[in-house]
Amino acid sequence: MDKYLIPLMEDNITKNDILELINFLSQEKIPKLTNGPKVVEFEKKWSEWLGVKYSLMLNSGASANELTLLALNYIYGEGEIIVPPLTWISDISAVLFSGMKPVFCDINLKNLSFDLTKLKQMITTNTKAIFLTHVLGINGLTEELLEICKEKNILLIEDVCESHGAEFKQKKVGSFGFASNFSFYFAHHMSTIEGGMICTNDEYFYQVCRSLRSHGMVREMTDENLKNKIINDNPTLNKDFIFLRPSHNFRSTEINAVLGLSQLKKLDTNNQIRKNNFDKFILNLDSNKYITELSTEGQCNYAFIVIMREKSFELRDLIEKTLNENGIEFRRGLSGGGNQLRQPFLFKEYENKLSNFQNVEHVHNFSWYIGNYPTLNTEKIDLLVNLLNNISL
């Protein structure tokens, strides 16, 4: 028997994907399997799907976060990056590793993105970018946020690792900001086993990212004028081995790209099922017990979001016990396990400032996500909703 009646994810990689991979690997002449034509093909198709000029495939979403910040630092210099405390750890470590300074702004409980009143107060002349996370398929963009970025001339970076296909004003999120990051980890909307993507419309940023994806090697750039200028500026160096700045090897393999191409074909169909599942779930959830007035327009999620209204640890424990007893897998705290400021590497600095972060504190203590995947049937959604609605002390 399966361990869970409703696991966090199921059948994300299918038999058909594996057959495509076997087919690719069974060629008479085995192709070079490191980053090559399949990666380029997947990047091109991804750009078309998202509606951006450039996409760069990497070995994870965390790598996409880190490379984006390294490139920002290279191009714009050091400064502050406004980040949410509700995100995956890699968004914060990317800021720290790049030498930038994270400035934390609380979230709102409508779209789980920034509290804009607080955000406005945090912008200084040192602010280089706002690093937004679209949490679990909920669009985090608003006209007001885009206006703030435009007015203050601040870059917007979108982390879309949890929200492939979510939309704002009928346009996919990840196509609004200066750059965006995606993850293809197993738990997400589609999977390449491990994998990630950086997307942008900015040619220079893209060229810098190309080089930083491969240790910082300038020969990875495809803009010949830019490349030649750097080569001419470094006459003592072998042109094949010029490193723009210290970086890592963030490259993908062809194997991951073949899976990506196969998965992309069914992404929209799968996402439509997920959206319908989520609508059914949230419409039927008891709004007296749970926060159901989330901004769900344009949502596209792989998870049902459950946020208690009451701040009751006793009720929380009872809900967890009930979910466990009924085979429902869950994660408390939504993205990244809740408030990142409570993690050991930040806690000492923020211990006395947690009252400024009441919304993320609520999510940290009183929320969960539960799996929403294409093969989840209506009976199971009904069962889950009934279970949640009927729990009381």
Ligand SMILES: Cc1ncc(COP(=O)(O)O)c(C=O)c1O
């Ligand atoms: C918001 C967010 N950013 C970044 C990542 C990192 O992606 P990956 O697991 O592919 O490294 C995740 C992973 O789950 C995530 O949820």
